[in-house]
Every structure is written in structure tokens, then in C-alpha cells.
Amino acid sequence: MTTEHDLWRSLLADMIRIRVFEERCAELYGESKIRGFLHLYIGEEAIASGVMSCLEPTDAVLATYREHGHALLRGVSAESIMCEMFGKATGCSGGRGGSMHLFDRATRFFGGNAIVGGHLPVAVGLGLADQMLGRSGAVTVCFFGEGAVAEGEFHEAMNLASLWNVPVLFCCENNRYAMGTSLRSSESQIDLALKAASYAIPAWSVDGMDVAEVHRATTKALASIRADGGPMFIEFQTYRFRAHSMFDPDLYRDPAEVEHWKQRDPIVTFGERLLRDGIVTDDDIEQMWSSARDETESAVVAADAAPLEPVDTLLDHVVRDMPEPDAGGAKPDDHGNDDGNDHGNDDDDEVWP
Amino acid sequence: MSTDRLAGDTSTDMAVMTYREAMREAIREALATDDRVFVMGEDVADYGGTYAVTKGLYEEFGRDRVRNTPLSESGFVGAGIGAALGGLRPIVEIMTVNFSLLALDQLVNTAATLLHMSGGQFNVPLVVRTTTGAGRQLAAQHSHSLEGWFAHVPGLKVVAPATPEDARWMLPTALADPNPVIIFEHATLYNDRGPVDPRLGPVDLERAAVRRTGTDVTVIASAGMVSKALAAADILAASEVSAEVIDLRSLRPLDFDTLAASVARTNRALVVDEGWRTGGLNAEIAAGLTERCFWSLDAPVARLASAEVPIPYAKHLETAAIPQVDDIVAAALDLVGGR
Numbered sequence: 001m002t003t004e005h006d007l008w009r010s011l012l013a014d015m016i017r018i019r020v021f022e023e024r025c026a027e028l029y030g031e032s033k034i035r036g037f038l039h040l041y042i043g044e045e046a047i048a049s050g051v052m053s054c055l056e057p058t059d060a061v062l063a064t065y066r067e068h069g070h071a072l073l074r075g076v077s078a079e080s081i082m083c084e085m086f087g088k089a090t091g092c093s094g095g096r097g098g099s100m101h102l103f104d105r106a107t108r109f110f111g112g113n114a115i116v117g118g119h120l121p122v123a124v125g126l127g128l129a130d131q132m133l134g135r136s137g138a139v140t141v142c143f144f145g146e147g148a149v150a151e152g153e154f155h156e157a158m159n160l161a162s163l164w165n166v167p168v169l170f171c172c173e174n175n176r177y178a179m180g181t182s183l184r185s186s187e188s189q190i191d192l193a194l195k196a197a198s199y200a201i202p203a204w205s206v207d208g209m210d211v212a213e214v215h216r217a218t219t220k221a222l223a224s225i226r227a228d229g230g231p232m233f234i235e236f237q238t239y240r241f242r243a244h245s246m247f248d249p250d251l252y253r254d255p256a257e258v259e260h261w262k263q264r265d266p267i268v269t270f271g272e273r274l275l276r277d278g279i280v281t282d283d284d285i286e287q288m289w290s291s292a293r294d295e296t297e298s299a300v301v302a303a304d305a306a307p308l309e310p311v312d313t314l315l316d317h318v319v320r321d322m323p324e325p326d327a328g329g330a331k332p333d334d335h336g337n338d339d340g341n342d343h344g345n346d347d348d349d350e351v352w353p
Numbered sequence: 354m355s356t357d358r359l360a361g362d363t364s365t366d367m368a369v370m371t372y373r374e375a376m377r378e379a380i381r382e383a384l385a386t387d388d389r390v391f392v393m394g395e396d397v398a399d400y401g402g403t404y405a406v407t408k409g410l411y412e413e414f415g416r417d418r419v420r421n422t423p424l425s426e427s428g429f430v431g432a433g434i435g436a437a438l439g440g441l442r443p444i445v446e447i448m449t450v451n452f453s454l455l456a457l458d459q460l461v462n463t464a465a466t467l468l469h470m471s472g473g474q475f476n477v478p479l480v481v482r483t484t485t486g487a488g489r490q491l492a493a494q495h496s497h498s499l500e501g502w503f504a505h506v507p508g509l510k511v512v513a514p515a516t517p518e519d520a521r522w523m524l525p526t527a528l529a530d531p532n533p534v535i536i537f538e539h540a541t542l543y544n545d546r547g548p549v550d551p552r553l554g555p556v557d558l559e560r561a562a563v564r565r566t567g568t569d570v571t572v573i574a575s576a577g578m579v580s581k582a583l584a585a586a587d588i589l590a591a592s593e594v595s596a597e598v599i600d601l602r603s604l605r606p607l608d609f610d611t612l613a614a615s616v617a618r619t620n621r622a623l624v625v626d627e628g629w630r631t632g633g634l635n636a637e638i639a640a641g642l643t644e645r646c647f648w649s650l651d652a653p654v655a656r657l658a659s660a661e662v663p664i665p666y667a668k669h670l671e672t673a674a675i676p677q678v679d680d681i682v683a684a685a686l687d688l689v690g691g692r
Contacts, residue, residue, distance in 0.1 A: 060439075091472070092472070093470060093471050093472040093474075094472025094473065095472070096469055096470055096471070096472050097470045097471065097472065101470040101471070103470065103471035103472065103474050103475060104474070105471075105474040105475065110438065110475065111467075111470070111471065112470070112471075113463075115458060115462045115463070118431065118458055118459065118462055118463055119431075119463075120431070121427060121428045121429070121430070121431020121432050121434070121435065121459065122431050122432070122434050122435035122438070122459075122463060123435060124428070124431070124432045124435060125431060125432035125433060125434055125435020125436040125437070125438065125439060125443075126435040126436070126438055126439045127435070127439075128432060128435065128436050128439070128441070129435065129436045129438070129439020129440050129441045130439060132391065132417060132436075132441060133389075133439070133440055133441065140435075152427065153427050153428065153431065153458070156423075156425035156427055156428025156429075156431075157428055157431070157432075159423060159425065159428070160422070160423070160425065160428050160429065160432055163423070316473065317468050317469045317471075317472060317473040318468070318469055318507050318508055319468070319507075319508060319510065319532045320468060320473075320476045320531040320532055321531075322529070322530060322531070323529065323531065
């Protein structure tokens with residue numbers, strides 16, 4: 001049993017954790033326990049699993065509104081994510097964000113961003129802060145869908161990232177459809193890595209249905225960014241098995257196409273590989289599913305029981321109070337709790353704001 | 354936090370400088386005293402800033418901290434948000450308020466929302482400076498007063514320095530603020546000279562200032578309209594009308610306490626706004642004063658705003674489009690006419 005085998009097993013278990021969690025979310029949506037928009041990542045789990053397994057606590061992560069899996073594997077607890085989706089006070093965003101806006105300061109998880117492309121410039125700024133403050137080796141990882149490449153903010157962010165040589169890994173999750181609009185019908189150039197490369201960013205495309213491939217590509221990119229500082233871009237070719245959101249009747253995809261991709265289910269295919277290579281047993285895999293179900297069910301039980309945020313806190317967190325004039329000496333301290341209801345962990349504020 | 358100086362006391366040891374010099378001095382001090390602070394925007398370095406506010410700073414602090422950006426308002430405002438999240442204290446210059454619309458997504462959808470959406474975890478200590486206003490014949494894509502739009506948005510703080518002293522001392526407070534603060538600098542004020550107390554220190558950002566006391570009518574103005582209101586008050590005094598002039602300073606939050614206290618004494622209010630009337634900040638102030646002061650008002654709250662037209666190029670048309678001193682005098686006389 002080698003370390004590498006442990007890694008493969010944990011990648012499989014990670015994908016299963018996301019799958020089980022989200023399948024349960026879909027049920028809970030049907031029961032009206034979860035409301036608003038709910039965008040499922042089912043089919044795309046290899047990307048979050050492969051990338052997250054390469055990150056350090058000092059890295060920063062920004063994701064889209066399809067981010068339950070990213071948050072979960074970044075270390076945000078299933079319970080606090082589920083509580084957030086239930087709109088509860090104990091949710092990772094205090095019930096203010098919901099499914100699309102999961103945030104967690106302790107794990108440097110900067111959302112949960114639901115303006116397509118809007119978080120790419122923010123990622124550049126986080127990278128710039130790491131660069132200017134001399135936090136050598138830290139990387140900001142920014143996930144976005146292929147729909148974002150049509151936005152001006154994608155192009156502005158690519159240009160700035162390259163111009164300023166900031167340590168950002170851009171992870172494009174190309175699931176081929178921006179809601180119901182196919183890439184082919186909306187982009188004049190569908191080679192997405194080429195778009196990034198046109199900004200002088202090293203860029204390439206990998207099979208996003210193969211978690212080992214995702215892990216390898218990410219490892220390589222991160223090693224380069226940590227050493228040299230500059231940005232990189234990886235396009236992960238993937239597919240979502242479910243509709244865009246729970247509101248989407250999925251009229252725009254050929255069922256045969258969906259079925260074709262389902263044959264490449266990243267959990268099934270990777271599990272079969274590990275079985276074939278003798279790295280896992282059927283019992284191991286069953287144990288992974290069982291453990292993921294336990295994790296999810298505990299989260300559901302906790303979310304059901306969790307309290308709602310009192311309505312009299314409605315106006316909390318709109319603006320933070322000014323720091324006391326003398327707090328923190330000459331430099332303003334902006335990290336104080338604004339009302340004692342801060343969900344974050346301020347322990348790392350000295351170095352990691 | 355100094356608040357005792359808001360009434361415009363011009364006592365000892367005052368420096369006299371232009372609004373532009375005051376703002377530059379504020380930025381220079383911030384760069385020199387806090388290594389987390391940096392400036393970025395279009396042409397802020399070699400060019401010295403479109404309005405020459407940052408002139409000389411790049412030579413003093415280098416390209417990293419006085420950082421030119423491409424013409425990517427959304428990109429560099431978003432990068433400013435990220436940099437603020439990452440522990441820096443960016444001062445982002447947007448050339449004019451019209452161009453800020455290209456960054457509206459970042460300002461409204463991200464800067465203003467992150468603290469709330471994250472349940473209080475991620476604040477955005479970002480300072481944005483931009484110019485606003487007409488008066489320089491720059492026509493309809495460089496002359497508008499859109500600060501009221503930003504003042505509509507919870508999560509933002511919006512200020513408009515009308516004096517060199519506020520230009521000098523609002524910035525350090527804005528930088529110390531854990532929230533996004535947008536500073537609107539009126540384009541016609543940069544060459545205005547005025548007294549600045551070099552030792553004043555950071556000033557309160559949420560209080561309006563009574564710039565001239567009076568008893569008959571309260572004239573409420575901001576940014577470029579303040580000096581016009583003060584000039585109008587001089588003329589009104591010759592007609593034995595005593596006008597109190599209030600400089601809003603902060604457009605969000607609005608300091609209704611100061612406004613209502615004044616109106617309770619004068620019983621009349623005239624709101625002067627370089628923005629448009631329909632849905633404008635002037636409407637919010639008029640409504641707020643009516644709610645608070647209805648029983649002490651001797652006349653309906655009056656409003657003077659820009660004509661409902663994109664700002665035209667020709668000098669006489671531009672002048673006609675925005676409130677002028679004579680308009681303020683006439684509106685104030687009309688308001689007190691029934692005395």
C-alpha cells in the first residue's frame with residue numbers, strides 16, 4: 001500500500017462525498033427544505049476532488065454558484081453547508097447566502113459567486129495581495145464555467161493576471177452549456193485554452209472526468225505557480241448529468257448526449273479502475289458510500305434542528321462598524337467582530353486576512 | 354476622529370492649498386505611513402492622473418504602489434476588491450463617474466454584498482475615488498452626477514468632499530473604514546483653494562456640516578453645489594434673507610439629524626442637487642425631511658436639480674442644464690416669499 005494508493009482512494013471517497021451530499025440536496029429541494037436556486041455538480045465531481053486535494057491551507061479558493069462540492073472538499077463542514085441551504089443561523093454564511101453563496105473564512109473559501117465571471121477579477125486581486133505582501137508560494141484558485149469566457153470580466157482578468165504575473169490558477173470547468181446555451185452556439189472560438197494563451201498565460205485542456213488526470217494537471221500547475229508566481233489556466237472538459245438548476249426542464253440537450261457522458265461517470269470509471277488495479281475492494285467502496293451517507297444524514301439532522309437567525313439581526317453585516325480609534329495601534333484593525341456574530345475564525349488574521 | 358472642525362473654523366496654523374493638492378497630500382501620507390496602501394487606476398503613474406491628483410507619486414513610491422491599469426474598469430475594481438480581501442488597502446481611481454458604470458457589477462454585486470452574503474465574514478476595505486459633475490464642457494459621457502445611484506446601495510459608503518480640508522482629511526478615515534467607501538470628487542473643484550488644518554487628522558465621514566448659519570431657509574447641497582449655495586447665501590443676505598448652508602459630505606448614510614435640526618429652526622428647506630430630479634438623491638432628502646419635519650415646515654421642501662437631459666457640450670446649454678447661483682437665489686426667495 002503506497003501513499004499514491006492512499007491518494008487514489010481518498011480522491012474516490014471525495015467524489016462520493018459530493019455525489020451523496022448533492023443527491024440528498026435534490027431530494028431536500030423536492031421536500032422544500034432547500035429553496036432558491038440549487039445548481040448540482042453531479043457528473044463534475046472529479047474536478048473539485050482533483051484540484052482540492054492539491055491545495056494548502058494558505059491558498060485561497062473562489063468558486064461559482066455550483067460550489068457545494070468545492071466547499072465540502074475545502075473543509076467547510078457538510079453540516080454548515082446544509083444549514084446554510086436550509087437558511088439556518090448555523091449555516092456557513094449565517095443564512096444570508098444559501099446554496100449559491102457559501103463562504104468560509106477559516107478555510108479561505110471566498111464563495112459562492114453568482115455573477116458569471118464577476119469573481120475572476122477578485123481572484124486577480126487576491127493574488128496581487130499575496131504577491132505584494134510577500135506571501136510566497138500562496139496560490140489563489142478560481143473556478144468558473146465555460147460560460148464565463150464570454151464575459152468581458154474574463155478577458156479583463158486574464159489580461160491583468162498575466163500583466164501583473166499574479167499567482168492564480170484559473171480552473172475552467174467546461175461542462176459545455178451555459179445554462180441552456182451550448183459553447184458551440186455562443187463562442188466563435190471554442191478552444192478555451194487558446195483564449196487564455198492569447199494573454200500569454202500557460203494554458204491547456206485536460207479530461208475533467210478523470211480525477212487522476214485532474215490531480216496530475218493541477219499538481220503540475222501549482223508547482224509552477226508556487227515557484228514562479230505567474231498565473232496558469234486549465235480547462236477541464238466535463239459534463240453535468242443534471243439540469244442547470246432545479247428550475248431547468250433540460251430541453252436543450254439530446255438525451256443520447258447526456259447518456260453518452262453518463263457512461264463516463266467519474267466515480268464509476270475511477271472506482272472500476274481502482275478495483276481492477278487492486279487498490280480498493282468492493283467493501284472499501286461500499287464503505288465510502290456508507291460513510292458519505294452518514295456524513296450527509298448527520299448534516300440533514302443538524303440542519304433540521306438548527307435555529308433560524310432571529311429577524312432582529314436582519315440588518316447585521318450590511319456595513320461593519322468602524323474600529324475603535326485606538327484599537328490596533330497606528331494601523332486600523334478591520335478584523336474585529338462587527339456584532340459578535342462572526343462565523344469566521346480570526347486566528348490566522350496576523351498573516352492571512 | 355475630529356468632528357469639531359466641521360463648521361469651518363479657520364483659526365490657527367492653517368495651510369492654504371488647492372483641492373487637488375489636498376487630495377494628493379492625503380494619498381501621499383497614506384502611501385508613506387501604511388505599506389498596505391497602494392493606488393491603482395488608468396494613467397495614475399507616468400501621466401499623473403487625468404486630473405493630476407497623483408502627479409509625482411509614482412516617482413516617489415514606485416510602479417507597484419502607484420500602479421497603472423489597462424482600460425478595464427471592472428477588472429481593476431474587482432482586483433481592488435480582491436486585494437482588499439487579501440489584506441491590502443487599495444485606493445482605486447476611476448477616471449470619471451461615467452466610467453464607473455463599467456465597474457458597476459463589481460461595486461454593487463460584489464463590494465457591497467460580500468460582507469452580508471458571507472454572514473459577516475468577508476469585509477471589503479476598498480476606497481474608490483472618482484470624479485463627478487459638469488462644468489467643463491465635457492458633454493454627456495464625462496459630466497454626469499451619478500453619485501445618487503451609489504448612495505442607493507446598502508453596503509457602500511458614499512462621500513463627496515466639497516472643500517480642500519475634506520479632500521485632505523476624508524481619505525484617512527475612508528482607508529480606516531472596514532467597508533467599501535466611494536469618494537466623489539467634483540471636477541470643477543480641483544483648482545479651488547482653501548484653508549486646510551495640517552494637524553486636523555481623520556474626519557468623521559457620516560456627518561453633514563453647517564457651512565454657513567442662517568435662520569430663514571436651509572439650503573442643502575453637496576460637492577460642486579456647496580460653493581454655489583454659499584455664493585447664493587451671500588446674495589440672499591443682501592435681500593435680508595438669512596440662508597443656512599449645509600454640506601452633506603456623506604451621501605450614504607445621510608445625516609438627517611443635522612438636516613432636520615436645521616430645518617426645525619429655519620422651517621424651510623431647499624435641496625440643491627447636480628443629479629437629476631427623477632428618482633434622485635434630492636427626492637430622498639426631500640421625502641426624509643418631510644417625514645421628519647412636517648409639522649415645523651412653513652412651505653413644502655423645495656428641490657433644484659439638473660434639467661432632465663444628458664449634459665450638453667455648448668457652454669450656455671451646459672450652464673442652463675445644472676443649478677446655478679441665480680437659480681438657488683430665486684428658489685430660496687420663492688420659498689421664503691410667503692413669510
